[in-house]
Amino acid sequence: MFGKKRVAIVGAGVTLFRRNLKETGKELSYHAAKMALEQAGMELRDIQSVVMGTAPDAFDGVHMKGEYLADGAGAYHKPYTRVFVGGGTGVFAPLAGWWHVASGQFDTCLVVCEEKMSSCYPHPQYAFTTIFDPVLERPIGMNLIWIFALEMNRYMHKHNIKKEDIALVSVKNKRNALDNPIAQLAANITVEDVLNSEVMAWPVQRLDVSPTSDGAAAAVLVSEDVAKEVTDNPIWIDGVGWCIDSTQWTNRDLYYPDYVEYAARMAYKMAGIKNPPKEIDVAEPYDPFDYKELHHMEGLLLCKKGEAPKLTREGVTQRDGDLPTCPSGGLLGCGNPIAAAGMMKVCEIFWQLRGEAGKRQVPGDLRTGVAQAWGDLMQYGSVIVLRR
Amino acid sequence: MSLEKITNPFDARHWIGHMEAEYRYTLGIAGERFFKEIKENERIMGVKCPKCEVVFVPPRLYCEKCFAKLEEWVDVGKRGEVYTYTIATIDIDGKRLEKPQIYALIKFDGACGGLIHRIGETEKVYIGMKVEAVFKPPSERKASINDIAYFKPAE
Ligand SMILES: [Zn+2]
Numbered sequence: 391m392f393g394k395k396r397v398a399i400v401g402a403g404v405t406l407f408r409r410n411l412k413e414t415g416k417e418l419s420y421h422a423a424k425m426a427l428e429q430a431g432m433e434l435r436d437i438q439s440v441v442m443g444t445a446p447d448a449f450d451g452v453h454m455k456g457e458y459l460a461d462g463a464g465a466y467h468k469p470y471t472r473v474f475v476g477g478g479t480g481v482f483a484p485l486a487g488w489w490h491v492a493s494g495q496f497d498t499c500l501v502v503c504e505e506k507m508s509s510c511y512p513h514p515q516y517a518f519t520t521i522f523d524p525v526l527e528r529p530i531g532m533n534l535i536w537i538f539a540l541e542m543n544r545y546m547h548k549h550n551i552k553k554e555d556i557a558l559v560s561v562k563n564k565r566n567a568l569d570n571p572i573a574q575l576a577a578n579i580t581v582e583d584v585l586n587s588e589v590m591a592w593p594v595q596r597l598d599v600s601p602t603s604d605g606a607a608a609a610v611l612v613s614e615d616v617a618k619e620v621t622d623n624p625i626w627i628d629g630v631g632w633c634i635d636s637t638q639w640t641n642r643d644l645y646y647p648d649y650v651e652y653a654a655r656m657a658y659k660m661a662g663i664k665n666p667p668k669e670i671d672v673a674e675p676y677d678p679f680d681y682k683e684l685h686h687m688e689g690l691l692l693c694k695k696g697e698a699p700k701l702t703r704e705g706v707t708q709r710d711g712d713l714p715t716c717p718s719g720g721l722l723g724c725g726n727p728i729a730a731a732g733m734m735k736v737c738e739i740f741w742q743l744r745g746e747a748g749k750r751q752v753p754g755d756l757r758t759g760v761a762q763a764w765g766d767l768m769q770y771g772s773v774i775v776l777r778r
Numbered sequence: 779m780s781l782e783k784i785t786n787p788f789d790a791r792h793w794i795g796h797m798e799a800e801y802r803y804t805l806g807i808a809g810e811r812f813f814k815e816i817k818e819n820e821r822i823m824g825v826k827c828p829k830c831e832v833v834f835v836p837p838r839l840y841c842e843k844c845f846a847k848l849e850e851w852v853d854v855g856k857r858g859e860v861y862t863y864t865i866a867t868i869d870i871d872g873k874r875l876e877k878p879q880i881y882a883l884i885k886f887d888g889a890c891g892g893l894i895h896r897i898g899e900t901e902k903v904y905i906g907m908k909v910e911a912v913f914k915p916p917s918e919r920k921a922s923i924n925d926i927a928y929f930k931p932a933e
Contacts, residue, residue: 409787410785410786410787410790412790448797451795451797453797508787511787512871513870513871513872515870515871515872516870519870524801524803525803525805525806525809525813525922525923526809526836526893526894526923527894527923529922529923529924530881530894530895530896530923530924531870532894533866533869533870535866536864536866536881539864539866540862540863540864540881540882540883540894541862543862543863543864543905544861544862544905547862547905588868589865589867590866590867590868591864591865591866591867591868591881592864592865592867593864594864636842637842638834638836638838638842638891640883640885640891640892640893640894641834641890641891644861644862644883
């Protein structure tokens with residue numbers, strides 16, 4: 391065990407993910423936090439510390455967004471921290487919650503993640519234009535879709551991967567999302583639908599991409615002592631890992647996410663996992679684009695480099711396969727309110743391990759699951775291993 | 779729960795506001811020299827870490843691997859290779875571009891890193907294609923990355 395105390399998740403909550411919600415970011419945070427507390431059978435007064443995960447201020451359009459959202463996350467008069475590592479935030483926030491409790495400083499920590507991307511109009515893409523180097527890249531007119539297209543193209547080139555195989559991820563995740571009541575873009579689509587969708591920046595097409603969304607997700611983290619009092623069914627945080635690659639994304643290989651591997655190795659070492667494909671029963675790799683699920687499966691060491699498309703084609707990653715990935719429907723099916731989307735993956739693994747995933751339930755005796763998010767300028771990996 | 783779907787975002791009662799701010803970004807110590815070389819000498823420079831034996835393009839003040847201060851500047855030449863590319867067909871608002879635009883990550887022989895830039899004078903592009911920088915006329919240069927107009931095929 392690492393840290394002074396073992397940490398468990400005892401409750402989780404996720405709001406609807408939608409393109410436009412009436413609720414403010416504070417109200418979304420409140421809904422998710424309240425659901426997590428209710429599942430834990432706890433009240434706000436039982437919470438000793440609060441962690442908020444939320445992505446760039448420019449989405450909600452409020453500078454000091456952490457402070458703005460604090461009351462919705464239940465932070466009034468409590469030790470409170472906002473953490474932010476871009477798209478990696480959703481899995482990083484529960485890691486920050488973990489160290490609050492594992493350090494022995496607090497027995498309980500409420501972790502809330504929120505994003506309200508619809509505030510930025512006509513399209514939140516605008517908020518992404520200022521994430522690039524102001525001198526080297528912005529004068530060229532960089533656009534987020536392009537850099538993913540550059541990465542996807544390199545990945546395809548390196549392993550000779552066909553677009554048809556990548557499209558299967560979108561088909562699978564959108565179909566999985568049909569069973570998820572929060573989902574924004576659940577659908578039965580075909581590989582042809584993906585290949586015929588609008589080209590945005592070759593090789594990226596419309597149906598390769600997750601949508602922008604509003605939403606929130608939350609979980610209650612507690613020490614082992616408290617866990618024993620409040621539940622018979624705690625889910626343990628047995629591994630945590632995070633890592634950043636070169637901030638000069640032009641320095642990187644692009645075809646392989648080293649930083650995810652380093653984060654995964656850190657988490658697996660802590661969890662005592664030696665053979666990830668054998669020991670992990672269910673995974674939620676980060677899937678804002680279909681190729682990213684494949685990329686991240688490889689970075690998470692769930693298969694060899696370049697092998698993820700083959701596993702997908704063979705059905706291994708389906709809900710009833712040997713290594714189910716994104717049974718929630720992922721970001722491609724559920725939507726992508728950045729930080730909330732990563733946290734939704736952690737909530738999904740929590741529910742899967744508890745056998746509470748309803749129609750989405752992966753069959754079998756699930757013991758170990760992993761969730762991962764990815765962010766900043768394609769260089770940040772955050773990984774969490776959960777166990778029953 | 780009151781969460782509900784809205785198809786037209788303006789159906790929800792709202793207030794329109796802005797987060798406006800203008801910025802003046804300095805090029806930095808390494809950046810000033812890098813862009814001066816482009817503007818005045820049509821040279822693309824890198825900087826070498828003697829300890830790691832890596833040449834970084836674009837150049838920087840320090841090595842991210844060992845934290846050495848970098849002072850050994852080297853000319854990496856105007857020619858590079860397409861490491862990966864994209865063909866953009868829509869702009870940032872989702873509107874269709876009149877003409878697709880090729881953007882590529884161009885790497886230089888023996889150097890770590892590279893430059894993101896436009897590819898011009900061709901509609902064909904592939905990974906591994908040799909390309910060469912085309913500079914704007916001296917009078918139009920501003921010590922910016924756009925002093926390079928684009929990269930053209932060099933084969
Ligand atoms: Zn060095």
